Amino acid sequence: MSERYTRSQELFAAAQQVIPGGVNSPVRAFRGVGGTPIFFASGSGPWLTDVDGNRYLDYVLSWGPLLLGHAHPVVVKAIAMQAAHGTSFGAPTKQETELAEEVIKLMPGIEQIRFVNSGTEATMSALRLARAYTGREKILKFTGCYHGHADMLLVQAGSGVVTLGLPDSPGVTAGAAANTLTAEYNDLEAATAIFREQGNEIAAIIVEPIAANMGFVLPEPGYLEGLIELAHSYGALLILDEVMTGFRVAPGGAQGLWGLKPDLTCLGKVIGGGLPVGAYAGRREIMQHVAPAGPMYQAGTLSGNPLAMAAGLATLQTAFGTHGDAQASPFAQAEARARALAEGMRKIGEELDVPLQVGQVGTMFGFYFLKESGLHVRSYAEAKQMVDPSRYASFFWAMCERGVYLAPSQFEAGFISAAHTDKDVARTLDAAREVLKG
Structure with missing residues (x-):
């Protein structure tokens, strides 16, 4: 890892002395992507800021709860x-x-x-x-x-x-x-x-x-x-x-x-x-x-x-617009942006000939890096056979370097919030295209 994460590395070293594995839930240990876990200091809207001062568009959102974004x-x-x-x-x-x-x-x-x-x-x-x-x-x-x-x-x-x-x-x-x-x-x-x-x-x-x-x-x-x-x-x-x-x-x-x-x-x-x-x-x-x-x-x-x-x-x-118009609710807006993000990732995969399986329903999404084109994961057995976690790990860190935080595991879903804007989605897709071009 680069000097970009110096403080996170220090905090992880300290955490491992008093907390098993340095984390209070295993996926936080970043075993799926390698490297040292990123420690975060604050969140606002769609943004996270880590202890080293780096800012990220957040697509983990505390693993789903933050439908309205951070600190609404x-x-x-x-x-x-x-x-x-x-x-x-x-x-x-x-x-x-x-x-x-x-x-x-x-x-x-x-x-x-x-x-x-x-x-x-x-x-x-x-x-x-x-x-x-x-x-x-x-x-x-x-x-x-x-x-x-x-x-x-x-x-x-x-x-x-x-x-x-x-x-x-x-x-x-x-x-x-x-x-x-x-x-x-x-x-x-x-x-x-x-x-x-x-x-x-x-x-x-x-x-x-x-x-x-x-x-x-x-x-x-x-x-x-x-x-x-x-x-x-x-x-x-x-x-x-x-x-x-x-x-x-x-x-x-x-x-x-x-x-x-x-x-x-x-x-x-x-x-x-x-x-x-x-x-x-x-x-x-x-x-x-x-x-x-x-x-x-x-x-x-x-x-x-x-x-x-x-x-x-x-x-x-x-x-959900309990006190207003459900069609213009924050959920409806977030759903539209999740759809745009998923469609954008799918198009980038096709454009760059990168075998991706992309899915999205409501404000949830996910994508696999497949080992080859033409595969389609429908079960756990197929995920183990068809997915390339090492490519996801490289993609994860490259996106972090560009200010986009995704789940630190190929086997987790992603989330979008009502605080994410069209500009945020476009920025995320630009970063993904740049990374996948190599």
Whole structure:
């Protein structure tokens, strides 16, 4: 690395003495791109500034939550006003109900919601609820899909494990993983075969509507609908993990965009407006099994934290034009720029004969550097075979040098905010063209 990152290198050296690997989440270690992690000092709108004073257009956005960009004044004001009244009570507040009502309004298939503190808590709790509701023990997940780091879900997991080149995590017991079945994403026949053999023992299918932890892989036509039908035909539940896609691909998430009707939904990221939050939600008859309404126990001292509730409510109301014209909403503007960015990358790849697979839905996007033209990734197995992570690593650092910050892994999705402008997108595409010309 150049002298451009001197202070980051110093801080990383210090961090490694007191924090395992120098980071508090593995993807931050930059193992997927090499070099020293960049330490950031501040963010404003679409911009990040690192500790060495370098500025970047940010397409990571805290891995998705910052739909309005960094330090949006409406969100900052909401947090500050709540902080002045207290940061946490461990007791009910009206903000919990207000955010719940806002989420339910945007996602009509949801009737009740329970807030937690992370996406991992949300998926873990949703699966416990599915087991309690059905009286069954087994679950089906898909290879390369990441649903948090609960023991039963660290089986053929996604981006973090892919980037680090690790198999299933040490510390996960055989017993914890014994009831977790796996199939390839986008392979409905494989899922059907598993249900034919063990369907009466399966409590739920859990799936990302867009597989965004193995890069950016869209579902094949009819795949998600087929999974829902398959689950219901055997009396199992379908859990849609919209921690990443929720309020990112459409106001109603992937389920609203594609007319899906999951039994349970997992949410996170955007609903906290940049503060830690998660949630699981679904049909009233199922959610009524959650304590204290029902017997399935789940608790959290800081769940429904008033700071996160205030930030999430401010974000959703501002992003989707709750108090104005939805067609001219900040979300709609961000979606248009995400489309322009993806189309621009696709054209650059064609123009320069660089094999790229580019995808975009709503304000999410992603692109693979393929090993050769004509390939198309539809699953984790194909991603491992067809993708060239080393080329992405070189591209990542070259873009950083030009003031554009992308995910430090080929196997992560990208995000755009309402704060990004047409000029920012054009600047990003100019930088990409310059890098790919070589």
